[in-house]
Amino acid sequence: MAAITTDQHGHGHGSGEPDVDYIRKSKGLMSWLITLDHKRIGVMYLISVMVFFVFAGVMALLVRAELFTPGRTLMDPDTYNRVFTLHGVVMVFFFIIPAVPAALGNFVLPIMLGAKDVAFPRLNLLSYYIYVLGGCFGIFSMINGAVDTGWTFYTPYSTTTNGAVVWMVMAAFIAGFSSILTGVNFIVTIHKLRAPGLTWSRLPLFLWGIYATSILQVLATPVLAITLLLLMLERTMDIGIFDPHKGGDPVLFQHFFWFYSHPAVYIMILPGMAIVNEIIATFTHRKIMGYRAVFISSLALALFSFLVWAHHMFTSGMSEYANMVFSALTFLVAIPSGVKVFNWTGTLYKASIWVASPMLYGLAFLFQFCIGGLTGLFLATLATDIHLHDTYFVVAHFHYVMVGSTVFAFFGGLHYWWPKMTGKLYDEKTAKICFWLIFVGYNTVFLPQFVLGSRGMPRRYYDYLPQFQFLHQVSTVGSWILAIGGFWMLFMFVQSLRNGKKSPWNPWNSAGYEWGSPTPPPLENFNKQPVFTRGPYDYHLATDAELGEEQVK
Amino acid sequence: MTEAAAHADDHDHAHDEHGGEHHGDHPKWLQHHWDTPAQQFDAAKIGMWAFLGQELLFFSGLFVAYAIYRTWFGEAFAAGSHQLDRTMGAANTCVLLFSSLTAALSVRASQLGKKSETTIWILLTIACAFIFLIVKYFEYHAKFDHGLLPGSFFGTPRDMLSFSPLPPDPKVAEHLQELPDHTHVFFSLYFVMTGLHAIHVIIGIGVWVWILKRNLRGDFSKRYFTPVDITALYWHLVDLVWIYLFPLLYLIDYVPHGGHH
């Protein structure tokens, strides 16, 4: 009844010696740079996204430092505007959108499917280099004065301000193609490269989430591409499409921009939710409650995300009728989100729970996604949104879903799949301490911001009236705690690479398909083609051998 | 986007269990991670359709902008459309339609393993694409000569290559004065839409040339013609986009000879 019997012990079924792992398979920098191995590509993506994450995170620390006191603290207003724009642009386009799919997804997806690689390995490598090229354009823009438009590039400010706007917009444009090609690759891989026995109804929820994300990446990103292209043409050739003096409409830009960027936020959250499924299942030793409801919810979220874009524009001057329609549609997304939260919580009931470090991040996700999702209700409701739009309330809301949910899930996934990727363990005690620092720091930064926004503090402000100072200071101190936790966590991972303990092949006693391969996997992921005869969460069918030596005493 | 097309010689030989040579059940062109040729072919097709889906969404933004601005500036759009050369536009439409036919025929020939026939059809497709671009060049040239340019460049005749203004011509200036106020919006959209389309034609030529090279090299057979198939798919989309562009840009308020207006 087991899934893959012999592979994890490293013995092939008559195919001779097991292959060496993918890290030791070939040596030298070039063997990595021109690799077609999805695992190595995933690792390269991981390193790149982490570099961008640290950079954009430092930008955030600078923003919060400036806001520690009213008036000038560290920098002038114009510099501040460039710093917060960089934070947003780099975090959105170079960290959060690629992080889970391209870094973790690339590594895990084919193994979880029982496949040797993705459908189009060379396209995969091309995706990576396109992403790097986009990053180079971004760096070039920074060197040439950067951009002060905010990551949303609203016209006419973005078409008339000085700065290296076209270079930065090109960076996002190019990175978008990386996203599209990765999406194409994953869709085809999930369709065509499932191992025998892996029916759609046995598809791990991580892959359902990646699948829904990939559909969004393919269909939504091109609209961003055309929007950015029009913006660049407006700036370089003055075509007048968004310029009111030339018969153009600045609000049209917002429609175009948010038609992509709303699905984009689902590109950000769906992979986070996808990881949480795996973490909760493994650390409760249960199939996620309501498996079918959960994957249908993922697809529903992907579909609904296309229908709600103008809820970012309730104050933009749209008609009352349009506002009504978009408010009503926006409430639709609350339902599948709620269904998922209830199912995840329900999975804990009468389960067998092990709170290892990945699970800490998974549980924090549940708490923080409640807050992020429920504060979305304030914003979907027209009357309250009018008051809260463009205030710190919105900033807090989206940081709760993008950071409190997705980044926590990403960190959880990083901890969870770290042994699989590196063959090493990290120090569990340090991981837990870092988690708590990150958790406390993170909530200290963003919880006060709901109050700031409700009290009327607008966003993207360099300076503020004295009555807002206390909460800003609390928020800034939180950022320091978060930074300590974050940097220490990174240091912990580096230490793991240098002298971490060797990982057993199934360190988390998981029944997930990816734990059936050796840890770390050989080049073609398995020594023998796996055949799946049970679902990935069928703990009642998994044998003791498959789950490995019990790690929890 | 024909990355799915593979030769074993592109792989790290370390990957390929069979050492990269042609084998009965694992031929050169079958990548190592696929079990059967059918699987690889299906995957390439799904991949290309997914890519075409995003291309459609890419152009759709422009069509939405067109719909909005045409609703607001109907008269200007009609006037702008009248400035376009319908004969050249219609000719280009026929050329592209024909090239879709030759592309489809090249796939058919490739499916039948007929290498030289495939070559001919591909060459014809490329030739059509070049004709399209040449006609486009003449069209654009006329717009530049008459100052029918996008956005703030509208109203000044310019040299197409150097972009510097041409000596003023009273007849041209008079003609421009007669055009309705927002005609420049039409031309902004005209150049962005046809320009983006032309870029896709140029990319298509590049891909077809590569497919031609591979065909001449003998890469394709009855068992393996996937790259030709998916390139033709891409080409059909390029044609399809033009089928929409032509009436929307060239035929606003068009009434054939003998009709009332």
Next chain:
Amino acid sequence: MIHILSLLTPAPAAFDLPPAIATEAPDVDWLYNMIYYISVFFTAVITGLMLYWVKIYKRKKGDKRIETPHFPRLEIIWTVIPCFFVIFLFHVGFKAYMKQAIAGQDALEIRVRGQKWFWTFRYPNGREENNHLYLPVGKQVKFVISAADVLHAFYVPGARVKKDAVPGMYTTMVFTPNVEGDTPVYCAEYCGAPLGYPEPALEGAPHGGHSAMMAMIHVVSQQEFDKFIKEGPKRPEGLTDAQWGGKLYKENACVTCHTTDGSKGTGPTWKGMFGKPVELNAGLSGGVGNTMVDEAYVRESIAKPQAKVVMGFNPVMPPYNLTDKQIDAIIEYMKTLQ
């Protein structure tokens, strides 16, 4: 029905929301509070269950591995009930919103114009003032809002209303102030910042362009309001013309581009400028190569700044609609900057 529900939820929390100064605000506030308490409740329930179950179902050696129990009826309930809840939320949200969207026939119409980085208000009798808006208490106000350059947003937290100011377009917003006193206006759509660290247009406002773009609404009695719009902005008591000019220099945001100490800004410095000749950018000034900086030139440059552009500067100054008295005061101020 809405009134019954508003009785069940506590009064607007002074903790989270600014003091309400409009009749439309309480509807927004009770809705905010309702969503707030429901959110806190659900978060507490989910988190509480999570923490409790994590504690009592801790993994022990020999735990049986079983299939996850199914509760289909529960799944249906937790899908359907939220549907009803969100339909209700949408409905009340929409109703409250419409109150600030549609103006009655008798509404007082105020024109608002936003530009980098101050607000201009125009009363029905044509009088204009920057940074300060006077409104009569108890009267519904319809704001007709636009922008001169880039997007801004007119945000009055006390009234819980906000609307974008879009160049080339008019947007409208409605509220009825019902409490006398001062209430702030913030710009809520990012609009950049000047170079350097100039003073804001409104005294006491924060710095930094977008964040400096604050205005103050003074809700006063009907008599005071009538008096104000008849007489208009006067030279404040106790100030000379030149001192008033210095105040206007800040309030109209001249300060963001024109320095008074000789340093270079977005526009020419006023130090030592008045009464001397200045070189113009002839191509941008209709062929005129230079001019004297006299009363006529200053008056023209305030109303039609693009008519004559000083050499070495970009033609980015927006036009201003100041009264003759205000321009005279500014000129007196300029004369003191030698």
